[in-house]
Amino acid sequence: MRLLTTLSLLATAGAFVAGSTVARADLKGSLRALHINASFPGDASYASASSAFNLRFTFKPAAVTYPKSPQEVSEIVKIGAAQKLTVVARSGGHSYIANGLGGKDGALVVDLQNLNQVSVDSSRGTAVIESGNRLGDIILALGIGGHASFGGFGFTSRQWGLTLDTITAVNTVLANGTVARVTNQNDPDLFWGLRGSASSFGITTSIEVTTFAAPPSATIFQYAWDLNVTAAANGIAAFQSFVQTNIPPHFGGEINLVRGPTAGTVTFTLLGGWYAPVDGLNATLAPFMRQMPRAPRTTVQTGTYLDSAVVLAGGSLDTKSKPDGHDTFYAKSLMTPEGSPISHGAIVAFVTYLAKQGFASKTEWFVQLELYGGKNSAINAVAPDATAFAHRSSTFTIQFYASAPGKVPPYPSYGFTFMNDMVKTLTDHSPKNWDYGAYANYIDDKLVDWKQRYYGAHYARLRSLKDKYDPQDLFTFPTAIEE
Incomplete structure (x- = not known):
């Protein structure tokens, strides 16, 4: 299968x-x-x-x-x-x-909800996925369209790449109404732009992707601690060093940080996936775990690849079994350059902020440090200019997310200040020329330099493509490529 x-x-x-x-x-x-x-x-x-x-x-x-x-x-x-x-x-x-x-x-x-078919050609190892599919029909509950257009990260990404890296053709409707199948062979420039900023150039109706053999087993693991500032900062620094050792590509994970049980603490969770026989997991994690106190809360669940998807989804993969939820929130992101790791001073300032201001905040917040890089990462093995996705040398994508009290409007003004100051604890304690990026799927409507942070040097080429394929700016939204 x-x-x-x-x-x-x-x-x-x-x-x-x-x-x-x-x-x-x-x-x-x-x-x-x-x-x-x-x-x-x-x-x-x-x-x-x-x-x-x-x-x-x-x-x-x-x-x-x-x-x-x-x-x-x-x-x-x-x-x-x-x-x-x-x-x-x-x-x-x-x-x-x-x-x-x-x-x-x-x-x-x-x-695009009615365009919800998936067809798999097992003999060729390919699939066609229409854009109305939710990831629950594939894996989780988000839509495949935006997920694949701007990146597409999951715990298998270090092994298989981002979702957009698996795309072999994009079926799209262009601004003049043409229904086009775009590949690297028939239109390499547009194919490049569609893998990183698709919605600026057309309406993607389906993508054709390469598939992979399901791993022999899959394990979802979770280790959680309530830590003071020193211990949590040391944990982040230790994980940042650990991922630069020879970890295998079938290891994926993230650090999650939320409000701790008392002032001056954070709850620190290592959550991840291991897509190989489980007997190799402990040996791989050992160098990191030796630098941490014993985890008081541990969950390790091994089963099939589909079992792992159910665990990560928190239950059923049936996207029609419950209505969509809503939230009232502000989010930001930061992609850390592998060649310039987060300094220990920045980590301490960041965790101190979470443990003090974060504990006092009335918002409901979390931070995720998603592992993109490290040794043997398929994400970073792709050439920097192979697709319009601009960040092929990042260690972490950090998502900062804060909801209004009760997750209902209005969003409080102090929430924006809280989030902006949170991110500044990292950027202000890093080198002035720290070349960090941001992730377009964690889009920030208040990010002033979004063109540089989301697209970097690729923006100029994307703008040229916009002029060619959508000169009237038909496909426009606040963070669309501008003609």
Whole structure:
């Protein structure tokens, strides 16, 4: 059996001010004439259809459409272009800043939930995954579209690469309505850009990927400690050093940090996956574990690869078994350069902040240090310019995430200050030229230098592609590549 890899123009003033009723009537008529299902302002379904995952955002799209084929996607794109609307794709709908709603009022949303087929060719070791699939249909509960477009990390990524590294073809609808199958052979430049910033260039209807043989067994492990500042800082430093030793590619993991039980402490958890016979796990972890106190809370679960997915999902992989949840939050990210590790001073300042200000904060926060690099990482083995994903020499992707009290609006202003100051404890205690990046699937609507942090030197090439394939900026959202 083979399994998949691991599986991220507002209407013109005339149209939406004086002529808003006419424009929307034309839009509704055009879509209905083609029998394309859609939800419009005033419809009973509209509030739910236009609801963002992050309730900090309350945008009002011109319509939310539900195409059933790439051809219907093409017709929607043509209608949007004719009416000078922004057109955006929504796969799982979990964009941190509601980019799947256009990031502003008046967008034409292409919701891909009906494009939800997966076909596997076991003889060739390939699969075709339509963009409406949730990762639960593949692995977890997010949408495959954004996940694969901007990276796609999981605990098997050090062994198999990011999701976008497995893509061999992208089936997309371009700004002129063309339905195209894009490969490295027929359009290497666009294929490059689609693997790192796909939603700026088209509506991806499906991806074709390489599959891998399921490992003989899979183990999900978790070790948790409640630590003071010194012990937690030493733990992060020890893990950073440990991953530069000869750890195998089938080891994946992350450090999770949350509020500790008392002021001056944090709860420190090592969570990871081991995709090989379990008898090698303890020997691999031993150099790190010897530098830590005995873990008071330990869970090690071994089974099949599918069993491991169920464990990480927290239960059923059935994405239709429960409705989508919502949150009200602000998130940031930081990708640490492998050639310039986090200094011990920065680690101490960071953990001190979590243990003191973090303990006192009214937000519900967590921090994840996801292991991208280290020895034998397939992520970093890919050439820096092979795809539009710009960060092929990172050790960690750090996600900083804080929810409003009760996870409901409004989001408090102190939450933004808390998060920005948290990240600054790392950047302010690092070299002035510290060349860190940021991860586009943990998108930050307040990041000023986002072009550099998300795309680095690749942004100039991406902008040239935008000029060629979408010169009218049809596919636009706050962090889209700009023509």
